[in-house]
Amino acid sequence: MLRVVRRLALLLLGALATPAHAEDVLYLYIWNSYLSEDTVRRFEAQCQCRVNQDYYSDNEEMLAKLEAGATGYDLVVPTGFAVETLLRKAALRPLDKARLPNLANLKAEFREPWYDPGMRYAVPYATTVTLLGYNARRLAQLGLPTDTWALIFEPRYLEKLKGKVTVLNSQRELMAAAMKYLGYSVQEIDPARWDEAKRLILRAKPYWATFSNSTYIKDLAIGNIWLAHGYSSDMYRAQQDALEAKRPFAIEFRTPKEGAVLAVDSFVLLKGGQRPDLAHRFIDFILDGTNAADVSNLIGAGNPNAAATPHIRPEIAGNPGIFPPPGDLRRLEMLRDFDPKTRRILSRMWTEIKVR
Amino acid sequence: MKGRATAWLWAAALAVYAFLYLPLAVVVLFSFNDSLLNAEWVGFTTRWYATLFADEQMLGAAANSLLIALTAATLATVLGTMAGMAMQRWRSGLLRCLPFLVLTPVAMPEILLGVSLLLFFRQVLDLTLGLVSILIAHITFSIGFVAIVVRTSLAMLDESIFEAARDLGAGPWQTFRRVTLPLILPAVLAGFLMSFTLSIDDFVITFFVAGVGVTTLPLQIYSMIKVAVTPEVNAVSTLLMALTLTLIALAARLAPDALKGRM
Amino acid sequence: MTERRSARHAGGPGESLTRWLVSLPPTLFLLVFFLAPALLMLGASFREPGDFGGLAPARQDGQWNLSLETYRFFFGDWIYAEIFLRSFLVAAATTLLCLVLAYPLALAIARSARRHRDLLVLLVILPFASNFLIRIYAWIIVLGPADLLYSPFAVIAGMVYVHLPFMILPLYTNLEKHDPALLEAAQDLGADTWTRFRRITLPLSLPGIWAGSALVFIPVLGMFAIPELLGGTGDILVGNLIKEQFLESRDWPLGATLSILLTIAVLLLAGISAWAGRPRRSSP
Numbered sequence: 082m083l084r085v086v087r088r089l090a091l092l093l094l095g096a097l098a099t100p101a102h103a104e105d106v107l108y109l110y111i112w113n114s115y116l117s118e119d120t121v122r123r124f125e126a127q128c129q130c131r132v133n134q135d136y137y138s139d140n141e142e143m144l145a146k147l148e149a150g151a152t153g154y155d156l157v158v159p160t161g162f163a164v165e166t167l168l169r170k171a172a173l174r175p176l177d178k179a180r181l182p183n184l185a186n187l188k189a190e191f192r193e194p195w196y197d198p199g200m201r202y203a204v205p206y207a208t209t210v211t212l213l214g215y216n217a218r219r220l221a222q223l224g225l226p227t228d229t230w231a232l233i234f235e236p237r238y239l240e241k242l243k244g245k246v247t248v249l250n251s252q253r254e255l256m257a258a259a260m261k262y263l264g265y266s267v268q269e270i271d272p273a274r275w276d277e278a279k280r281l282i283l284r285a286k287p288y289w290a291t292f293s294n295s296t297y298i299k300d301l302a303i304g305n306i307w308l309a310h311g312y313s314s315d316m317y318r319a320q321q322d323a324l325e326a327k328r329p330f331a332i333e334f335r336t337p338k339e340g341a342v343l344a345v346d347s348f349v350l351l352k353g354g355q356r357p358d359l360a361h362r363f364i365d366f367i368l369d370g371t372n373a374a375d376v377s378n379l380i381g382a383g384n385p386n387a388a389a390t391p392h393i394r395p396e397i398a399g400n401p402g403i404f405p406p407p408g409d410l411r412r413l414e415m416l417r418d419f420d421p422k423t424r425r426i427l428s429r430m431w432t433e434i435k436v437r
Numbered sequence: 438m439k440g441r442a443t444a445w446l447w448a449a450a451l452a453v454y455a456f457l458y459l460p461l462a463v464v465v466l467f468s469f470n471d472s473l474l475n476a477e478w479v480g481f482t483t484r485w486y487a488t489l490f491a492d493e494q495m496l497g498a499a500a501n502s503l504l505i506a507l508t509a510a511t512l513a514t515v516l517g518t519m520a521g522m523a524m525q526r527w528r529s530g531l532l533r534c535l536p537f538l539v540l541t542p543v544a545m546p547e548i549l550l551g552v553s554l555l556l557f558f559r560q561v562l563d564l565t566l567g568l569v570s571i572l573i574a575h576i577t578f579s580i581g582f583v584a585i586v587v588r589t590s591l592a593m594l595d596e597s598i599f600e601a602a603r604d605l606g607a608g609p610w611q612t613f614r615r616v617t618l619p620l621i622l623p624a625v626l627a628g629f630l631m632s633f634t635l636s637i638d639d640f641v642i643t644f645f646v647a648g649v650g651v652t653t654l655p656l657q658i659y660s661m662i663k664v665a666v667t668p669e670v671n672a673v674s675t676l677l678m679a680l681t682l683t684l685i686a687l688a689a690r691l692a693p694d695a696l697k698g699r700m
Numbered sequence: 701m702t703e704r705r706s707a708r709h710a711g712g713p714g715e716s717l718t719r720w721l722v723s724l725p726p727t728l729f730l731l732v733f734f735l736a737p738a739l740l741m742l743g744a745s746f747r748e749p750g751d752f753g754g755l756a757p758a759r760q761d762g763q764w765n766l767s768l769e770t771y772r773f774f775f776g777d778w779i780y781a782e783i784f785l786r787s788f789l790v791a792a793a794t795t796l797l798c799l800v801l802a803y804p805l806a807l808a809i810a811r812s813a814r815r816h817r818d819l820l821v822l823l824v825i826l827p828f829a830s831n832f833l834i835r836i837y838a839w840i841i842v843l844g845p846a847d848l849l850y851s852p853f854a855v856i857a858g859m860v861y862v863h864l865p866f867m868i869l870p871l872y873t874n875l876e877k878h879d880p881a882l883l884e885a886a887q888d889l890g891a892d893t894w895t896r897f898r899r900i901t902l903p904l905s906l907p908g909i910w911a912g913s914a915l916v917f918i919p920v921l922g923m924f925a926i927p928e929l930l931g932g933t934g935d936i937l938v939g940n941l942i943k944e945q946f947l948e949s950r951d952w953p954l955g956a957t958l959s960i961l962l963t964i965a966v967l968l969l970a971g972i973s974a975w976a977g978r979p980r981r982s983s984p
Contacts, residue, residue, distance in 0.1 A: 108650050113664045133650045134494070136660055145950045148753035150559045150566040153649035170752050244850065244932075252949070289933045290850040295664045296929075303476045305844045326473045353565075421751040428949040429773065435936055435944070436779050442893040446811070449804035456801065457827045457864065460838030464830075467841065475841050516726040523723035532723055538730040544914075544970055546922020548939050549959055552946055553737035556744055556956070560755060561736070577733045580726060609718040638831050640925065645946070658833050662840070662929065674834040681829040689822055 105130035107359040110147075110154040112346065113138055113295055114318050115207065117379040124366050130359055138294035139251045147172070147351075155354030156363065160344040161196040162253075164203050165418040167349060173202045174350040180361040183368030186388035194345065196417075203347035204364050207314070207376045208383035210413065211254050211342040212402060214297075214316035216307040218330035219245075230262035230337045233310055234281055239288035245307040247300065250292035252431040253416055254342060255282065258310060261340045267414045270423055275430065282434055292435075298322070301332050312344075313402045317381025334402045340412035343405070345385070377403065461678070468671030475668060485672040495673060498657040502637050505568065505653065509575035510632035516576065517583025517632070518625055522617075524584060525591040543581035550578055551645035558646065566648025574646045575636045582635065583628035590624030591617075623691045630688040634681055738963070744956035745770055753950030770957040784965065787937040791920040794859040795867075795913050801860070802867035802912065807901070810875035821872065828865040835862050836929050843930070854930040859920055866919075867912035874908025875901070914973040918966055938962055 105128070109116075113136040121132050135154070137143040140163040147157070147167075159167060167173050178184060187205060197203045213232060220227055223241045232238050233246055248255055257267040259278035269275070290306060297309035302322040309316075316334035323332045348367070350360050366372055370388030377384045377393045383404050384393065397403055405413060419427065471480035489495060520539050523532060542550060554574050558564040598620075602612045618625075640655040647656055654677065661670045746766045748756040756765055774780045809820045827835070839858050843849045848857075878901065886896045924939030938958060945955030 106650070110649075113660070131493075133497075135649065135652070136664070138664075139948070141948050141950070145753055145947045148750075148950055149555060149645075149946065150564070151649050152565050153567070166752065244847070250948075286933050291932050298664065299474065300844075303474050303844065305849060322473060326476065328474075328476075425749065425951070428951050429954075431949060432941065432944070432951075432954075433777075433779070436783050436941070443811070446804055446808050450808035453801050453805040453864075454823065456861075457824070460835070460842050460861065461827055461830060463841055464834060464838045476845070516729055519722045520726035523719075523726070527719050527723065532719075532727075535723065535727060538727060538734065542730070542734050544918060545966060546919055546939070546962065548922040548924060548942055549741075549963055549966075550734075550737075552942060552955060552959055553741045554733065555946065556740050556952070557733070557737035560740060560744070573733055577730070580730065584726070609715065634829075640831070640833055641922075655831055655833055658831065658837075659925075662833060662837050670837065674830065674837065677834065678830040681831075682826055685825055685829050686822065689818070689825070 105356070105359060107132045107156070107356055107363055108154045108354065109134045109363075110143065110151070110157045111136060112158060112312075112314075114298070114315060115158065115346070115380060115382070117375050119379065120367075120372060120375045123372070124363060127366065128359065128362055132363070139249070139254075141252060142294075152351070152353035153355070154351050155356050155360040156348050157351060158206060158346050158348055159203075160346050160416065161194060162416045162418040164194075164196045164347060164349060167351075168197070168202065169418075172352055174352050174354070174357060175201050176204065176350070176364075177357075177361060180358075181365050181368065183365050183388075186368050186370060186373070186386050188385050188387045191345070191385040194347075195415075197347070203349050204368070205345055205347045205385040206367065207346050207380065208385060209312045209314050209344050209346070210336050210383075210402060210405060210409075211249070211258070211311070211344065212313055212316070212334055212336045214301055214309045214311055214319060214332060214334040216301065216304065216330050217333045219307040227333070228335050228338050230258055230339050232308060232337075233289070234259065234262055234285045236284065236288065239285055242308055243288045244290050245305075246289050246309070247291055247293040247297045247306050248289055248310040250294045252427055255310070256427065257342045257414075257416060261337070261342075261414075264339070267342060268417055270419070275427075279430055279434060283437055286434070286437075302326065302328065304328060304330065314380050314382040317400075317403065321381075336402060336405060336409050336413070338412075340414065343410075343413035343415050345415065464671050465675045465678075468668055468675045470668050470671075473667055475671070485668040486676075488667075488669050489672045489676075492669065494652070495654075495657060495669075498652040498654045501568070501651055502654040505571055505575060506633045506636035509572050509579060509636045510629050512572075513576045513579035513632040514583050514625060514629040517580040517628055518587050518621075520580055520584040521587030521591065525588045539581050539584045541581075542578050543585070547578070547639075547641035548645075550574070551642040554642070555645045566646055567651050570646040570648060571643055571651065571653070574642045575632075575639060578639075578642060579632035579635055582631050583625075586624045586628040586631070587621055590621045594620055626691050627688045630684050630691070634684050634688075637677075638681065741956050741959050741963075745953055745960050747953050747956075749951050749953050753952070755952050770953045773954065774957055774961070783936070783938055783941060784961070787921050787939075788965075790856065790859065790937060791917045793856055794863060794920050795916045797856065797860045798864050798867040798916050799909065799913065801864060802871050806868050806871035806875050806908075809872055810878070817876070821869075824865055824868050824872075832862050833925065836926055839930060849930065850932040850935075852932070852935055854932075855927050855935050858926040858930045859923065862926065863916045863920060866915040870911040870915060871905065871908045874905050874911075878904055910973050910976050914970065917973075918969060921966060922962065 191205045259281050260267050298315050298319045300306035301319040320332040348364050373386035373389035374392035376382050377397050469481050471482040558570050602616050750756045843854050922939045924943045927935050927937050942958045945951045
């Protein structure tokens with residue numbers, strides 16, 4: 082009996098002693114539903130390696146996890162302001178552009194992002210708009226508009242949608258939506274205006290079903306929720322899921338007329354990553370026109386890659402929620418990081434919003 | 438009169454059994470649902486089980502869970518058996534604090550253990566979260582369970598056996614190996630199985646101390662519940678239920694008293 | 701054989717060494733990985749948050765960087781204490797409901813024929829064999845179409861469902877030990893079913909009730925997964941708040957403070973439960 086136990090123990094020790102990164106594995110930390118399985122498999126076949134993915138659904142969540150010790154990822158996909166944060170923390174490894182010939186494919190307007198002048202650390206991957214997705218049939222039945230933030234903030238609309246609305250569980254995003262609705266900039270830090278936004282949110286909160294960063298995708302598709310505040314790529318997925326499952330309604334999504342948040346998400350290399358070589362290969366792979374097109378065709382996100390344009394399906398290229406037309410672009414703002422003191426105030430306000 | 442009261446009692450009992458089983462029956466049933474969503478029944482299929490076995494992420498998580506559970510259960514059983522013996526035999530001096538140390542992790546809400554270990558790993562050890570951090574966390578909360586089971590088992594033994602062994606000239610290790618261990622072996626094994634189950638099942642503590650690329654099954658299920666709720670989740674739930682069911686049945690058979698005694 | 705008990709403790713020359721060898725490893729392990737983290741948590745509640753999360757250094761430029769700020773923040777507004785109150789209420793409701801549901805079942809099993817009991821107990825443990833997330837997920841599926849998801853009802857239902865076996869088993873262990881002769885004697889003296897239950901069974905089962913209640917109440921206090929997956933905007937509990945501080949807001953000192961306060965609450969409750977459930981002279 083004891084001999085068996087001893088042998089088992091030796092086996093286990095042997096298994097544990099194998100170095101963790103023995104084979105070729107690329108560790109990727111990315112938004113959920115932001116990278117299609119097809120794309121990953123094609124890359125794995127090409128590089129003869131494995132891609133290990135972990136997911137997050139909010140920049141704050143990602144930053145918190147990285148801060149809480151999740152080192153070892155090779156690639157992360159932060160939004161612009163989060164790139165700012167990571168740069169300030171000196172957490173990023175500079176790009177080796179010699180290994181990224183396909184960088185030339187990027188559209189001109191994405192080459193000098195304000196958060197990464199000279200594109201030394203971040204390679205743009207996809208763009209999304211934070212907007213409202215809805216069950217078209219239900220909202221038509223209720224005679225509700227579909228193009229305004231008032232839908233999630235005004236009791237006169239919320240009354241008809243009570244318990245059928247979700248909002249993002251994100252400090253920055255929800256505050257930004259409130260700010261836009263009130264006519265202010267998303268970067269506004271005036272305490273009086275923040276207070277106004279807080280009161281707006283607290284007034285609407287009893288009508289919301291829950292705060293959700295990812296469950297709204299399935300809830301919309303199943304029909305439990307009729308209106309959700311979320312990312313355009315997730316709304317696209319909900320739309321496709323509902324179609325595939327032959328639900329008796331359609332999911333649509335629109336950018337509210339008051340304006341919204343535009344997010345540019347980029348690949349960055351973390352200093353703690355073990356395989357920058359694989360990371361560079363992956364980025365170059367994604368920058369190739371046909372692969373980049375997957376981002377739009379399969380994920381429903383906007384595309385910073387010019388070489389992808391001919392491969393993008395027309396119905397997606399023409400979707401204003403995915404590729405905002407110039408008129409919409411003027412009303413879209415990108416989030417910028419706050420200084421630590423402001424961030425803390427916001428954080429405490431967020432706690433109050435959750436608790437009250 | 439007694440008969441009617443018993444009838445009512447059993448009606449209530451059956452209702453509670455139904456309450457316990459129906460939701461799970463729904464989960465198992467829908468694992469065969471031929472639809473992308475868990476909204477309504479469409480048709481019968483086993484394709485979700487096929488998807489499950491092709492899902493590398495899931496298989497990796499399962500492998501991690503198994504490896505962690507085996508290692509954590511082994512180490513927790515060793516340490517827990519030692520603790521159980523210490524608590525039963527020596528209660529003076531410094532060792533008076535041992536019951537507190539051993540039993541409090543069992544009584545505390547898991548979130549407190551999770552965040553305090555996160556804090557400890559990051560601030561003091563500057564440890565990269567991963568397999569090791571999860572292992573340590575799982576061992577910490579399992580020791581108490583094993584200790585309780587072993588102590589109960591020891592308490593039921595007749596002490597004269599140990600006296601007899603000593604009188605016959607046996608040293609402590611000999612006494613342990615040839616007298617104590619065989620007698621408490623069912624309890625030790627039950628403790629091992631319980632630690633194993635606890636580890637495979639653990640969500641809260643693992644949630645805080647898991648690191649990069651090390652997903653366990655519960656964490657994987659959690660992220661699937663939030664995002665990709667295809668019936669694949671139902672399939673993995675059904676299989677997991679079958680596994681832990683087998684283990685508990687085994688434990689119940691090995692040491693029925695020890696299992697109840699831990700309460 | 702009791703006269704030889706003292707001889708056991710005296711032991712031979714190997715006894716002292718054995719004592720150290722056996723008790724040291726688990727003690728050390730728990731001191732390092734349980735007590736030290738707990739003390740660290742206490743210390744963290746007095747520190748400042750780091751710029752990007754985590755904790756700011758305790759000493760900066762030779763000055764101690766400590767403050768009571770998080771405690772001031774917590775006690776400065778009643779709404780934060782309210783969250784503790786809400787968590788207590790949810791825990792109490794869950795415990796009560798579990799008791800109501802568990803008692804008939806435990807009693808039925810305890811009164812059934814001896815040969816059936818192990819099987820019946822196993823049938824109770826079986827659903828418990830599923831992962832707790834799966835049990836929550838089951839309720840998501842069931843409640844979604846019924847329009848009951850994201851509500852306090854869903855949270856309580858989930859809590860009760862997940863914790864019910866923790867109430868059934870201790871109750872059963874206690875009830876099983878009741879001597880049927882007591883009940884027969886009472887019946888001979890003319891007591892009806894209800895009186896027999898009220899004056900014999902119930903009081904004797906109190907230690908089991910206390911044990912089960914502690915096993916339900918305390919874990920419920922710390923839960924976050926159930927309110928997160930099943931609850932609405934007004935249903936978050938202490939556990940959610942703690943989790944958010946560590947994994948979203950990156951305000952570790954506030955998270956530490958909340959954890960310390962929760963720990964104190966739990967220790968108090970555990971103490972009360974141990975005192976209330978202590979063996980009395982008249983128990984079986």
